[in-house]
Amino acid sequence: xTTETEASVLAGVDETPGVxxxxxxxxxxxxxxxxxxxxxxxxxxLEVQRGAITAxxxxxxxxxxxxxxxxxxxxKANGGTWSLDGVALQGTPAHRVARRGxxxxxxxxxxxxxxxxxxxxxLGATGQLGEHFLPAFLRPLWRDQDTQVEARADALxxxxxxxxVRNDFAGELSGGQRKLLEMARALMSKxxxxxxxxxxxxxxxxxxxxxxxxxxxxxxxxxxVLFVEHDMDVVRSISDWVVVMSEGELIAEGRHSxxxxxxxxxxxxxxxxxxxxxDRDEQDRVLAEAEAAIEAAEAEGExx
Amino acid sequence: xxxxxxxxxxxxTAVGTTAIVYALAAIxxxxxxxxxxxxxxxQVGFMGVGAYAVAISxxxxxxxxxxxxxxxxxxxxxxxLLLGVPTLRLRADYLAIVTIAAGEIFRTLIQNPEWRxxxxxxxxxxxxxxxxxxxxxxxVGSYGFGPWHYSxxxxxxxxxxxxxxxxxxxxxxxxxxxxxxxxxxSVREDEDAxxxxxxxxxxxxxxxxxxxxxxxxxxxxxxAVEKSSVTPGNYKPETTFFIYAGLILGGVARTWxxxxxxxxxxxxxEFMDGVLRGAIAEGIIPDGxxxxxxxxQVRFVLVGIGLALLVVFRPQGLFGxxxxxxxxxx
Numbered sequence: 001x002t003t004e005t006e007a008s009v010l011a012g013v014d015e016t017p018g019v020x021x022x023x024x025x026x027x028x029x030x031x032x033x034x035x036x037x038x039x040x041x042x043x044x045x046l047e048v049q050r051g052a053i054t055a056x057x058x059x060x061x062x063x064x065x066x067x068x069x070x071x072x073x074x075x076k077a078n079g080g081t082w083s084l085d086g087v088a089l090q091g092t093p094a095h096r097v098a099r100r101g102x103x104x105x106x107x108x109x110x111x112x113x114x115x116x117x118x119x120x121x122x123l124g125a126t127g128q129l130g131e132h133f134l135p136a137f138l139r140p141l142w143r144d145q146d147t148q149v150e151a152r153a154d155a156l157x158x159x160x161x162x163x164x165v166r167n168d169f170a171g172e173l174s175g176g177q178r179k180l181l182e183m184a185r186a187l188m189s190k191x192x193x194x195x196x197x198x199x200x201x202x203x204x205x206x207x208x209x210x211x212x213x214x215x216x217x218x219x220x221x222x223x224x225v226l227f228v229e230h231d232m233d234v235v236r237s238i239s240d241w242v243v244v245m246s247e248g249e250l251i252a253e254g255r256h257s258x259x260x261x262x263x264x265x266x267x268x269x270x271x272x273x274x275x276x277x278x279d280r281d282e283q284d285r286v287l288a289e290a291e292a293a294i295e296a297a298e299a300e301g302e303x304x
Numbered sequence: 305x306x307x308x309x310x311x312x313x314x315x316x317t318a319v320g321t322t323a324i325v326y327a328l329a330a331i332x333x334x335x336x337x338x339x340x341x342x343x344x345x346x347q348v349g350f351m352g353v354g355a356y357a358v359a360i361s362x363x364x365x366x367x368x369x370x371x372x373x374x375x376x377x378x379x380x381x382x383x384x385l386l387l388g389v390p391t392l393r394l395r396a397d398y399l400a401i402v403t404i405a406a407g408e409i410f411r412t413l414i415q416n417p418e419w420r421x422x423x424x425x426x427x428x429x430x431x432x433x434x435x436x437x438x439x440x441x442x443x444v445g446s447y448g449f450g451p452w453h454y455s456x457x458x459x460x461x462x463x464x465x466x467x468x469x470x471x472x473x474x475x476x477x478x479x480x481x482x483x484x485x486x487x488x489x490s491v492r493e494d495e496d497a498x499x500x501x502x503x504x505x506x507x508x509x510x511x512x513x514x515x516x517x518x519x520x521x522x523x524x525x526x527x528a529v530e531k532s533s534v535t536p537g538n539y540k541p542e543t544t545f546f547i548y549a550g551l552i553l554g555g556v557a558r559t560w561x562x563x564x565x566x567x568x569x570x571x572x573x574e575f576m577d578g579v580l581r582g583a584i585a586e587g588i589i590p591d592g593x594x595x596x597x598x599x600x601q602v603r604f605v606l607v608g609i610g611l612a613l614l615v616v617f618r619p620q621g622l623f624g625x626x627x628x629x630x631x632x633x634x
Contacts, residue, residue: 074496098502110497112490113631122483123490126502130483133511137478146483171631189502 010049010241015254018045025050025193025224026071026102031080033066033248040066041248043080048193053215053225055239055256057232059269063248064228065107068197072104073097084193099126103191107198107228111178113171117162120170120181121153122146124188153188160184160214176207183214194218196227200234212238232260244268305586310578312451318571319452324465325351325527326570329543330551330562331472332519337548338557339480340512341492343396346387346403347520347547349410352539353379354521355528356414356423362432364422369435373525380521381514388513392506399513407541415536428535436464436529461530468526469563472519477559479515488512489557549611555621564622572610576603 009022024047033041041063048054056064069075071082073094081090084102092100112120128149129135130142157163160180165173170181179199186194199215200208208231216238219225229235235242235256242259244252246268252259259265317323329347336342357379361372387406391398414423423429440460447459454462479485487508490498495505528534546569554565580599583589594602614621620629 072500074499093504094496094499095502095504098500103502104500106496106500110494110500112493112497114493114628115486115489119486119489123486123498123503124501128483131487131503133479133484133515136482136484137475139478139482142483169628169631172627185501 010052010255013241015252015258017250017253019047019253021047021049023050024048026082026084026226028071028082029080031067031070031082032078033063033070033075034078039248041070041077043067043245043248043250046243046250048224048226049241050224051219051222052240053219053227053238054241054243055235056226056228056243056245057230057235057259058245058251059271061247062245062268064245065197066248067245068104068195068228071097072102072195074104098189098191101190101192102195103186103189103193104195105179105182105186105197105199107201109175109178109182111170111173111181113169115170116167117157117170117173117181118150118153118166120185121157121188122149124185125149125152126189149188156184156187161210176203179203179211180207180214183211187218191223193224193226196225198228198230200229200231208234305579305582305588310575310582313578314571314575315451317574318567319462319466320570321461321465321527321530323567323570324462324469325523326547326550326566327469327563328465328472328523328526329520329547330554330566331469331476332516332521332523333547333551334556334558334562335476335479335488335512335516335519338551338561339485339492340488340509340516341396342392342509342512342516343400344403344513344516345400345541345544346405346407347516348539348541348543349403349407350380350383350517350520351524351527351543352407352410352414353383354524355534355538356429356524357521358525358528359429359432359534360422363429369433369529372432373529376521376525377518380518383521384514384517385510388510392509392513404541404544407539407544411536411539414539424534426536428533430533433529433532436532465526465530468522472522473559473563476519480557480559549607552621553611553614555623558621558623561621561623568622569607572607573603576606 013019013021026046026048028043028046031041031043031046032039056067058064066075070077071089073089073092073096077090081088083089084100087100089097089100089102098104112123115123128142129145135141154163154166157166160183162177162180162184165177170178173181183196183199196215199211203211212234215225215227219240239256242254242256243250244259244262244265251264251268252262254262329351332350333344333347336344336347354376357376358369358372361367361375362369367375383406387399387402391402413419415426416423417425419425437457437460440456442456442460442463444456446453446455448454480488487498487503490501490503491505491508498505498508527538547566550566550569551562552565553569554561554563577599580589580603581596584591584594584596584599620626
């Protein structure tokens with residue numbers, strides 16, 4: 001699914017941690033977050049290429065979500081600077097970061113349960129006049145804008161195959177539908193940079209495939225995507241670039257093919273492998289072995 | 305037992321001034337708790353500040369009653385900011401603690417004997433709302449039908465009171481169907497989600513606290529002006545919980561829930577009062593079990609049991625949507 005242009009933009013880039021990109025949208029320097037004595041994140045330098053899909057991977061506890069929280073203003077860094085499209089963002093509160101065009105989703109999906117799906121969507125639009133206290137009383141002031149917002153919301157619901165549940169409460173949706181809703185809702189603000197925290201977690205394989213397709217389409221429309229993911233098949237299928245974190249630091253960057261053979265990455269994963277999911281090929285192999293063993297046992301049981 | 309009398313009294317109470325006061329306070333609390341998810345356990349503090357601001361403005365500052373009402377609105381905005389600015393950035397429980405404490409601090413302060421010249425101490429202040437009854441356009445006489453009969457004065461107070469209830473309930477309805485109300489509900493559901501979509505959750509919570517607080521203060525202002533007196537005893541913490549009871553009985557986050565709920569609660573308390581007194585008088589409840597001095601407390605116990613059953617069997621209240629309550633909010 002990787003487009004020719006994006007692949008070639010990053011083609012000549014060195015595969016070393018913190019390497020400069022041809023056209024970075026996000027540039028971060030010395031981003032540090034300490035919890036007591038533990039340094040959860042210490043990223044010396046990171047650039048995220050505009051218009052590309054970058055995967056952020058690493059073992060559990062590597063600091064991926066913490067890094068997300070820091071650059072989106074949901075957590076306060078102990079130090080460091082970062083900028084989006086040249087505008088410094090350190091110290092900016094979360095809602096302003098979102099208005100600047102960097103919108104995130106959450107690992108544990110945050111559907112607004114007791115609101116209708118369509119209202120979840122309409123909430124995502126920024127700059128609504130009717131969100132100010134006094135104009136709120138006077139519907140004629142914001143009716144036209146609200147109609148436009150609703151039309152955009154309906155178009156996105158259609159695209160994400162959620163039109164059927166438009167008037168349901170978001171709390172009635174399945175886990176996978178909630179993931180889709182959260183992604184669609186984030187797009188309502190017309191972001192330039194989308195940060196997805198495990199967009200495929202807990203989603204059935206068919207729907208995961210759909211989400212992969214959506215992410216690819218967004219990139220093709222010019223959106224920049226950074227996503228955290230554990231499933232290496234997904235990472236391989238859509239990411240243009242892979243960034244690996246371990247123990248709070250960047251340990252590798254590069255294309256998927258070189259990342260999987262990178263000794264530092266293998267070390268990091270093996271060193272902290274307990275409890276992390278195996279990749280799918282390995283899972284299949286283990287399953288096949290188990291099945292074979294069961295069949296053999298059954299054949300023996302049925303014998304004379 | 306005189307059932308006709310009990311029912312008539314109940315019907316009168318359900319549309320009386322106490323019902324108005326509870327309804328107004330509950331409309332404000334509905335903005336906080338129902339729509340924004342703010343745990344305000346000190347709505348009575350807003351009522352008290354509204355009431356005393358009017359009384360003190362007129363009796364001590366020699367302002368006209370109408371200016372006094374504006375002062376009261378200003379005072380309730382100030383209280384909302386005082387309570388909200390430091391706490392609303394923190395977890396939800398902090399507002400709960402601070403509001404319940406603020407209500408009690410307020411009551412303790414106005415009872416302070418040192419300030420008796422200004423606040424009237426434990427006796428409170430009276431005789432400050434002549435201007436309200438002076439503008440009564442209803443000619444002297446007796447009005448009403450069925451169980452409802454009022455003097456011109458009483459009818460004037462009820463008209464203004466229910467007018468306020470309708471206007472404020474409709475104002476809240478207008479707000480909640482707007483994009484502004486949509487943001488409040490999103491803050492109730494998940495503050496971080498709201499922030500991730502560019503909404504200043506803190507700013508909206510402050511606005512909500514101010515709006516609901518001013519409506520709560522209106523309840524206090526109405527109560528003070530209608531009786532032309534304020535006493536600290538009116539502002540005990542349990543009042544907040546009666547307001548919550550009315551709100552939950554009617555249905556949270558519903559336009560008319562707080563209004564109907566308050567009328568029912570007040571009517572129900574009066575009804576239990578009449579029934580218990582009647583039963584004691586006729587010996588249905590033996591003297592050894594309880595006497596008329598205990599009726600006031602026992603009716604609360606009975607209504608409390610009723611509310612507990614309501615929460616079990618109809619958690620959404622009378623106007624709520626069961627489906628909505630059953631949702632998993634994570």
